[in-house]
Amino acid sequence: MNGFWSKGSLARYGASRLATAVLVLVGSIALLCSLTLIVPGDPARILLGARATPELVETFRQQMGLNLPLYERVFVFFRHALQGDLGTDVISGRSVTDMVMAALPNTIVLALSAIGLAVLLGIPIGCYAAVRPGSLLDQVLAVFSVSLVATPSYVVAILLLYFFSVRLGWFPVLGAGEPGHFLDQLHHLILPMVALAVGWVGYIARLVRSSLLEVLSEPFIRTARAYGQPERRVVMKYALKLACIPTVAILGVGIGELMGGAVFVEVIFNRPGLGSLVFDAIRVRNYPVVQGCILIIVAIFVVTNLLVDFAYAWLDPRVRETLGRARSGGGA
Amino acid sequence: MDILRRIWRSPSGRIGLIATLLVIIGGLAAPLLATHMPNQIDVAARLSPPSATHWLGTDQLGRDLFSRGLYGTRVAVGVALAVTAIALLIGILLGIAAAYAPAPIERIILAVFDIISAYPSLILALALVAVLGPGLQNIIILVTIVFVPRFGRIARAQTLTIKEQPFLEAERALGASGGRIMLFHVLPNIVGPIVVLASMNIPVVITLEAGLSFLGVGIRPPLASWGSMLFDGFTYIGQSVWPVLVAGGMLTLATLGFTLFGEALRDAIDPKLRREP
Numbered sequence: 049m050n051g052f053w054s055k056g057s058l059a060r061y062g063a064s065r066l067a068t069a070v071l072v073l074v075g076s077i078a079l080l081c082s083l084t085l086i087v088p089g090d091p092a093r094i095l096l097g098a099r100a101t102p103e104l105v106e107t108f109r110q111q112m113g114l115n116l117p118l119y120e121r122v123f124v125f126f127r128h129a130l131q132g133d134l135g136t137d138v139i140s141g142r143s144v145t146d147m148v149m150a151a152l153p154n155t156i157v158l159a160l161s162a163i164g165l166a167v168l169l170g171i172p173i174g175c176y177a178a179v180r181p182g183s184l185l186d187q188v189l190a191v192f193s194v195s196l197v198a199t200p201s202y203v204v205a206i207l208l209l210y211f212f213s214v215r216l217g218w219f220p221v222l223g224a225g226e227p228g229h230f231l232d233q234l235h236h237l238i239l240p241m242v243a244l245a246v247g248w249v250g251y252i253a254r255l256v257r258s259s260l261l262e263v264l265s266e267p268f269i270r271t272a273r274a275y276g277q278p279e280r281r282v283v284m285k286y287a288l289k290l291a292c293i294p295t296v297a298i299l300g301v302g303i304g305e306l307m308g309g310a311v312f313v314e315v316i317f318n319r320p321g322l323g324s325l326v327f328d329a330i331r332v333r334n335y336p337v338v339q340g341c342i343l344i345i346v347a348i349f350v351v352t353n354l355l356v357d358f359a360y361a362w363l364d365p366r367v368r369e370t371l372g373r374a375r376s377g378g379g380a
Numbered sequence: 381m382d383i384l385r386r387i388w389r390s391p392s393g394r395i396g397l398i399a400t401l402l403v404i405i406g407g408l409a410a411p412l413l414a415t416h417m418p419n420q421i422d423v424a425a426r427l428s429p430p431s432a433t434h435w436l437g438t439d440q441l442g443r444d445l446f447s448r449g450l451y452g453t454r455v456a457v458g459v460a461l462a463v464t465a466i467a468l469l470i471g472i473l474l475g476i477a478a479a480y481a482p483a484p485i486e487r488i489i490l491a492v493f494d495i496i497s498a499y500p501s502l503i504l505a506l507a508l509v510a511v512l513g514p515g516l517q518n519i520i521i522l523v524t525i526v527f528v529p530r531f532g533r534i535a536r537a538q539t540l541t542i543k544e545q546p547f548l549e550a551e552r553a554l555g556a557s558g559g560r561i562m563l564f565h566v567l568p569n570i571v572g573p574i575v576v577l578a579s580m581n582i583p584v585v586i587t588l589e590a591g592l593s594f595l596g597v598g599i600r601p602p603l604a605s606w607g608s609m610l611f612d613g614f615t616y617i618g619q620s621v622w623p624v625l626v627a628g629g630m631l632t633l634a635t636l637g638f639t640l641f642g643e644a645l646r647d648a649i650d651p652k653l654r655r656e657p
Contacts, residue, residue, distance in 0.1 A: 068494065075495035080507055191392060194643075198636040200587045202594055203628040206614050210621055308502030312591060316614070326503070327595060330510040338510050345503050 061361055069350045076346045078122045080339060108138060125339070134340035139332065144340035147325060152344065155321040158313065159306045161241045163299065166248035171292070173249070174256025178291075179283060181261060189253065196250030202312040205243035209316060212239060222318040240313045244306060251302075252295055260291040293360075300356030304349040386648035393644025399637025403630075407453035416444035418451040418604045427620040437622035439612055445626040448604040452627070455516075455605040456634060460585040462520050464578050467527040472574065474528065475535025476562050479543060490536075493529035501526045505588060509597045519598050523588055527581060534577055538570035576649055580642035583635040590631055606631045 225233035311323035329337035422442035592598030593607025613623030
């Protein structure tokens with residue numbers, strides 16, 4: 049600990065992580081732009097289809113900056129994005145920023161509630177399994193959690209939709225509910241939330257189980273037991289807190305995968321949101337909307353990862369020097 | 381043989397092995413096992429439940445679900461194996477190259493890996509579809525792009541750990557060329573963990589491919605794929621649940637089987653790897 053900017057200080061670590069994050073953000077848009085160069089033919093013509101008039105193609109080229117070299121396109125896109133302008137929808141002429149901002153809250157509510165549910169269910173399941181390793185309950189829970197992880201979220205979503213909406217009629221089939229009507233929105237949220245959370249319940253349960261088992265074999269736990277602390281207290285008070293740290297770490301990656309899962313869930317339940325917006329845009333090759341949505345999704349992903357890394361580094365100084373390298377090995 | 385025996389010993393490994401074999405045999409023997417041609421239309425029997433002629437029922441055009449499901453296995457497993465093999469090859473080469481390359485090149489390779497990984501995998505695949513367009517060949521290309529960094533990173537990390545070891549130094553002293561060292565001495569020593577990662581990657585690819593096909597941007601009809609079967613079933617779910625049950629069931633059997641098999645394989649080859657969630 050010598051100085052604000054010394055090697056291994058939080059400030060220096062933060063600055064280098066921040067620089068990487070900005071690079072990744074710029075790079076991801078550059079990648080998207082450069083792909084239009086790789087594809088043979090005129091992107092404007094391909095994207096607009098064969099029936100587009102030459103005038104329309106020319107306007108589109110101007111709008112997208114397709115006449116400019118790659119680095120200039122990326123630069124122009126980010127200059128506008130920093131001013132809050134993500135471009136214009138080629139089909140409806142609406143501002144992409146407005147469209148994204150209208151869709152974003154729905155997706156954030158969906159993703160956060162799904163994570164919340166997954167944590168609420170996953171941690172107790174993981175705990176139960178870890179307290180009695182090798183028992184019948186542990187084995188049943190193990191198979192159960194793998195099944196949850198392995199079943200694709202869209203299969204879960206369709207089956208939930210079929211049983212609870214089509215057959216039983218307990219939940220609505222479509223939409224996100226009346227705006228401003230909280231109970232109605234909650235009613236519409238439940239099935240999509242469960243569908244999105246299911247895989248993560250299994251994942252978190254497995255993670256908590258393995259890290260709790262590891263923590264329970266540490267010397268300080270033995271000490272706590274030797275002091276005659278009740279087992280329940282040892283697990284709940286001392287071990288669980290440490291065992292949850294890896295869970296925090298995967299939530300960073302988790303947000304990204306949830307954004308992917310949200311596409312399916314939003315399409316299946318016909319919910320407005322970032323996922324269904326980007327999906328609709330891709331189907332009609334509405335390129336500016338795709339680009340705007342992608343920027344926001346990648347930005348959310350990068351920012352959550354950054355926050356998680358900071359939280360981690362703040363909790364554990366050893367991480368600061370190695371995390372930059374080590375965490376790159378992950379990916380759910 | 382020893383590895384297979386170790387996999388067989390754990391209950392979940394056994395389930396995984398059986399499910400994986402079922403899926404692979406089903407795919408390979410699809411022309412023998414199928415009771416109908418996968419695209420044979422029988423409008424009179426559309427959306428019918430299981431019967432003696434159609435063992436698992438029919439879809440909205442009266443096509444036999446059992447036969448289509450079997451042929452769908454070929455697409456799913458074929459794409460998964462192709463993608464994993466190509467991504468493995470490119471990833472390993474780039475990873476070893478990055479570990480040996482001068483710092484600027486290493487940094488460029490890693491930056492590209494970082495950028496690709498900054499996308500959630502489905503979103504990247506969708507973005508690539510928007511540019512490349514759908515279809516079997518494009519799906520293989522774009523899903524490969526998604527997975528190259530995962531193999532590349534671990535190959536690089538593994539190479540770095542053995543790079544300075546005496547046996548490689550000895551090889552260098554004997555005058556072996558850089559390429560020879562990388563191919564014949566580094567590669568065999570890092571391949572174990574990477575193969576395990578590759579096997580655990582297969583269900584992820586299956587899920588992604590079926591997901592893209594479900595969204596209508598993957599495998600194009602009339603080629604039978606679980607994803608597009610699922611989508612057709614979803615469209616007609618008010619009339620019959622069988623298409624969804626068959627496609628979703630086979631898909632889940634495959635992903636579950638490969639997941640359990642991959643984990644058992646990992647535990648059998650190297651229990652140390654277990655710590656990675």
